Amino acid sequence: MTAKKKDKSALSENEGITQPDSFSSQSIAAIQNLRRQKVSPEILIEGILKGDKVSLSRAITLIESTNPEHQNKANTIINACLPYANKSVRVGITGVPGVGKSTFIEAFGLYLTGLGKKVAVLAIDPSSSISRGSILGDKTRMEDLVKDTNAYIRPSASGESLGGVSRKTRESIILCEACGFDTILIETVGVGQSETAVHSMVDFFLLLNLAGAGDELQGIKRGIMEMADAVVINKADGDNLAKARNAKLDVNRALHLFPVKPSGWQPKVVLASAFYKTGIENVWEMITDYLQLTTENSYLETHRREQNQYWMMETINEQLLQKFYNNSDVIALLNENKKAVQKNEKSPFAAAFEILAFYENKNKEI
Amino acid sequence: MTAKKKDKSALSENEGITQPDSFSSQSIAAIQNLRRQKVSPEILIEGILKGDKVSLSRAITLIESTNPEHQNKANTIINACLPYANKSVRVGITGVPGVGKSTFIEAFGLYLTGLGKKVAVLAIDPSSSISRGSILGDKTRMEDLVKDTNAYIRPSASGESLGGVSRKTRESIILCEACGFDTILIETVGVGQSETAVHSMVDFFLLLNLAGAGDELQGIKRGIMEMADAVVINKADGDNLAKARNAKLDVNRALHLFPVKPSGWQPKVVLASAFYKTGIENVWEMITDYLQLTTENSYLETHRREQNQYWMMETINEQLLQKFYNNSDVIALLNENKKAVQKNEKSPFAAAFEILAFYENKNKEI
Numbered sequence: 001m002t003a004k005k006k007d008k009s010a011l012s013e014n015e016g017i018t019q020p021d022s023f024s025s026q027s028i029a030a031i032q033n034l035r036r037q038k039v040s041p042e043i044l045i046e047g048i049l050k051g052d053k054v055s056l057s058r059a060i061t062l063i064e065s066t067n068p069e070h071q072n073k074a075n076t077i078i079n080a081c082l083p084y085a086n087k088s089v090r091v092g093i094t095g096v097p098g099v100g101k102s103t104f105i106e107a108f109g110l111y112l113t114g115l116g117k118k119v120a121v122l123a124i125d126p127s128s129s130i131s132r133g134s135i136l137g138d139k140t141r142m143e144d145l146v147k148d149t150n151a152y153i154r155p156s157a158s159g160e161s162l163g164g165v166s167r168k169t170r171e172s173i174i175l176c177e178a179c180g181f182d183t184i185l186i187e188t189v190g191v192g193q194s195e196t197a198v199h200s201m202v203d204f205f206l207l208l209n210l211a212g213a214g215d216e217l218q219g220i221k222r223g224i225m226e227m228a229d230a231v232v233i234n235k236a237d238g239d240n241l242a243k244a245r246n247a248k249l250d251v252n253r254a255l256h257l258f259p260v261k262p263s264g265w266q267p268k269v270v271l272a273s274a275f276y277k278t279g280i281e282n283v284w285e286m287i288t289d290y291l292q293l294t295t296e297n298s299y300l301e302t303h304r305r306e307q308n309q310y311w312m313m314e315t316i317n318e319q320l321l322q323k324f325y326n327n328s329d330v331i332a333l334l335n336e337n338k339k340a341v342q343k344n345e346k347s348p349f350a351a352a353f354e355i356l357a358f359y360e361n362k363n364k365e366i
Numbered sequence: 367m368t369a370k371k372k373d374k375s376a377l378s379e380n381e382g383i384t385q386p387d388s389f390s391s392q393s394i395a396a397i398q399n400l401r402r403q404k405v406s407p408e409i410l411i412e413g414i415l416k417g418d419k420v421s422l423s424r425a426i427t428l429i430e431s432t433n434p435e436h437q438n439k440a441n442t443i444i445n446a447c448l449p450y451a452n453k454s455v456r457v458g459i460t461g462v463p464g465v466g467k468s469t470f471i472e473a474f475g476l477y478l479t480g481l482g483k484k485v486a487v488l489a490i491d492p493s494s495s496i497s498r499g500s501i502l503g504d505k506t507r508m509e510d511l512v513k514d515t516n517a518y519i520r521p522s523a524s525g526e527s528l529g530g531v532s533r534k535t536r537e538s539i540i541l542c543e544a545c546g547f548d549t550i551l552i553e554t555v556g557v558g559q560s561e562t563a564v565h566s567m568v569d570f571f572l573l574l575n576l577a578g579a580g581d582e583l584q585g586i587k588r589g590i591m592e593m594a595d596a597v598v599i600n601k602a603d604g605d606n607l608a609k610a611r612n613a614k615l616d617v618n619r620a621l622h623l624f625p626v627k628p629s630g631w632q633p634k635v636v637l638a639s640a641f642y643k644t645g646i647e648n649v650w651e652m653i654t655d656y657l658q659l660t661t662e663n664s665y666l667e668t669h670r671r672e673q674n675q676y677w678m679m680e681t682i683n684e685q686l687l688q689k690f691y692n693n694s695d696v697i698a699l700l701n702e703n704k705k706a707v708q709k710n711e712k713s714p715f716a717a718a719f720e721i722l723a724f725y726e727n728k729n730k731e732i
Contacts, residue, residue, distance in 0.1 A: 078713050341675060349536075352685065
């Protein structure tokens with residue numbers, strides 16, 4: 001027992017018995033295989049049309065991918081889903097941080113699923129692309145809605161231009177509709193960049209406000225208020241209620257200053273408390289009124305057609321510019337010319353035309 | 367005398383003597399020849415650098431032309447003028463119709479030529495391109511300034527996109543500077559479209575306002591007021607003076623609500639009466655103060671460099687899109703796809719990518 005082998009280190013270990021693998025290597029291989037496996041667009045389309053949320057998520061991931069192969073697949077799926085789309089109510093929801101958007105969307109979403117509706121929540125968040133955090137990213141903020149089988153929550157795509165993010169959200173709507181979601185809520189950060197994009201993809205645009213947030217705040221959001229079909233004054237509860245009632249009068253007066261909307265709808269102000277779940281049913285009732293009016297006067301249909309045209313043009317513009325600015329040779333030439341222009345060695349116009357001519361020739365070569 | 371020729375009509379005329387032509391046919395031919403004659407860029411460059419306004423006008427006409435040959439000539443001229451440019455004070459002037467822009471510009475221009483300055487007045491007017499009349503078009507509105515040998519007034523280019531019109535105005539500034547104009551005034555209509563473009567090509571941005579034009583009006587122009595380095599309250603004369611003094615306080619308060627400008631300049635409010643020519647010298651004094659401040663803190667130089675970069679990028683974006691949308695095959699395919707998208711037969715994205723692929727292939731062929 002005292003005899004020691006020379007090649008043994010000071011830290012020796014008795015040989016024990018062989019433990020079984022905690023995971024079967026076969027299972028691991030199967031899971032890895034499944035993950036690696038390229039699911040065909042056809043399988044995803046079938047899943048989406050059957051209402052399968054996993055297929056929907058995988059398809060939206062393809063939409064969000066910058067890989068050209070994924071983009072091709074995404075386009076196949078979108079086109080297959082198109083005949084089943086266009087059948088939901090699309091509601092845009094905006095408001096500055098702190099106004100209680102998440103709480104409101106959760107309360108509103110649960111109210112709608114309670115009515116037997118299927119609710120999808122998407123987000124447009126340009127800020128996440130410049131790493132200022134993202135909305136809907138923290139799903140735990142909507143704990144109860146996440147668990148609801150009739151709800152689907154998708155955080156926003158990030159790391160792209162606003163144009164790209166918006167288009168991808170717009171494309172995701174098509175898939176959600178084909179997947180059977182009849183009410184789509186689209187959240188936006190409410191700082192004035194992405195609201196126009198959201199406005200151009202929804203039927204009804206809702207601005208969340210607080211009572212007593214001050215005149216200045218209202219002014220900043222003037223561009224947004226002009227787009228709103230309704231202003232919901234949130235946190236209208238307890239001690240806040242009297243202030244909220246006054247705010248309702250003020251906002252109503254402000255809304256009447258704007259020109260009449262082409263929809264024929266007069267924007268309304270609703271008091272609500274997402275926390276105490278009051279006023280939520282009034283918001284939905286108002287949207288129902290709006291849908292009735294705009295179906296009767298056929299604005300809803302006309303408006304959606306115009307929105308489709310808008311997205312066609314937006315996509316073209318975005319892609320034309322993106323293709324140019326993503327070209328590595330263009331990037332190099334651009335940086336070179338930026339310096340020359342800064343030093344006044346070259347006119348900005350001459351520099352621009354030089355780069356454009358280079359790009360044009362390059363396109364011919366390929 | 368009673369004998370009448372059968373072929374004479376009831377209305378006969380005695381043959382008179384032959385009158386001399388009021389214009390010599392040789393002169394006509396010479397003038398037509400001169401007009402037809404293609405003046406070389408070199409001759410125009412020489413003229414511009416000598417301060418010849420006719421050469422300047424002809425060169426600006428080349429800038430405004432859509433003929434590719436003219437555009438090439440214009441680019442040659444711009445590049446030759448570039449080393450002599452960048453030496454003026456560029457002032458943007460805006461204000462809603464009725465605020466007295468023409469009267470103010472005339473009074474201000476005459477004051478400046480009185481100081482020995484050479485003043486060029488240009489305009490950006492997107493409205494003229496959609497036939498809603500044009501600004502500066504009626505030169506008679508500035509009768510005295512037009513006659514001033516040290517002033518040059520050029521009505522705005524029309525019939526183009528705002529992007530195109532803006533770029534051409536920006537290019538014209540270079541020529542005016544090379545022609546010896548040391549103060550460039552750029553007028554814009556003040557309805558909120560072209561102000562950003564003007565703001566991006568001037569050193570100092572001036573908003574003309576009236577006293578008592580009402581809160582609503584001020585609100586609409588909020589986006590413009592934010593850009594202003596000064597607000598001039600015009601028509602501050604006679605019975606209007608007390609009202610104008612109150613307005614000055616109001617506007618000053620409003621201006622202080624905006625964040626501090628990167629120039630370090632605190633925007634000012636000045637009372638003036640263009641008609642009675644009062645307060646005009648205060649406006650110029652203020653601009654001089656501004657120039658001193660921004661020269662010392664080197665903002666003026668940095669800002670112009672940034673503006674040049676902006677114009678390089680703007681020109682690229684404008685040209686990329688224009689080339690696409692001017693392609694006749696693209697136009698046809700676009701119209702076709704618009705219909706398909708409207709009828710929901712095709713997704714807006716699929717349509718966009720189809721047209722883009724067609725365009726890309728076409729570019730390779732040429």
